[in-house]
Amino acid sequence: MKISFNKRNTLVGVALGLAFSTSAAIAADGWGYKDVADALHLIMDSDRTVYTKLIVNRLQNEEKVIKASEHWKDDKALVLPAQMFRYGSELVAEKGAAFNYSLLSLWPVNKQNAPKTAVEKEGLASVAKTGTPFYKEETLGGKKYFTAIYPDKAVVKACIACHNAHKDSPRTDFKLGDVMGSVVLRLPMK
Numbered sequence: 001m002k003i004s005f006n007k008r009n010t011l012v013g014v015a016l017g018l019a020f021s022t023s024a025a026i027a028a029d030g031w032g033y034k035d036v037a038d039a040l041h042l043i044m045d046s047d048r049t050v051y052t053k054l055i056v057n058r059l060q061n062e063e064k065v066i067k068a069s070e071h072w073k074d075d076k077a078l079v080l081p082a083q084m085f086r087y088g089s090e091l092v093a094e095k096g097a098a099f100n101y102s103l104l105s106l107w108p109v110n111k112q113n114a115p116k117t118a119v120e121k122e123g124l125a126s127v128a129k130t131g132t133p134f135y136k137e138e139t140l141g142g143k144k145y146f147t148a149i150y151p152d153k154a155v156v157k158a159c160i161a162c163h164n165a166h167k168d169s170p171r172t173d174f175k176l177g178d179v180m181g182s183v184v185l186r187l188p189m190k
């Protein structure tokens with residue numbers, strides 16, 4: 001498998017760095033909530049794909065060197081892609097970020113990952129149907145958020161092999177390219 005980084009992604013990275021250097025830069029560059037959400041998601045999604053392709057799928061499914069396991073510590077195994085994602089988001093929260101993100105699904109292996117708020121339910125259903133992002137403003141605990149919901153797709157065989165065979169998975173017929181769930185990203189609104 002081959003991962004190529006094109007010039008455009010590099011430019012998005014540079015633009016993001018500049019936009020975050022001061023909040024004034026965001027305004028000056030005309031960056032809106034959707035632009036910031038899309039840029040953050042692009043990084044999350046790319047990191048997630050790289051980990052799943054280059055680490056999990058290569059070492060577990062192709063070379064059969066080491067497995068990925070929920071109980072990675074006891075099993076001396078690789079951390080699951082979903083755990084990698086959650087540990088990152090927990091660290092972001094610990095560092096006091098105003099935004100937050102998580103990985104949810106209408107067919108969750110872990111019931112904690114089912115949609116809960118009305119916007120999550122509406123967004124996940126829409127994304128599963130259309131395969132395209134969903135955006136909506138949402139008020140939670142008296143705070144207003146820009147909520148962006150993106151498709152999380154089966155990019156490699158490891159995704160579907162593991163979910164379809166998992167004893168707690170409510171769905172066993174995922175195919176390559178299917179929407180398996182969604183990344184839900186919330187930005188606080190001024």
Ligand code: HEC
Pocket residue numbers: 048049052056068069070080081082083103104105107108109110111113152153154155156158159160162163166180181182
């Ligand atoms: C080796 C097994 C394994 C692989 C590979 C794997 N997953 Fe998962 N995935 C899980 C488990 C187990 C969970 C639940 C983890 C938790 O939250 O405790 C999960 C969680 C998820 C969730 C959150 C909803 C849920 O089911 O709890 C989504 C969405 C998801 N995975 C999609 C994917 C995609 C897309 C890929 C490939 C890029 C992938 N998974 C690769 C096992 C796997």
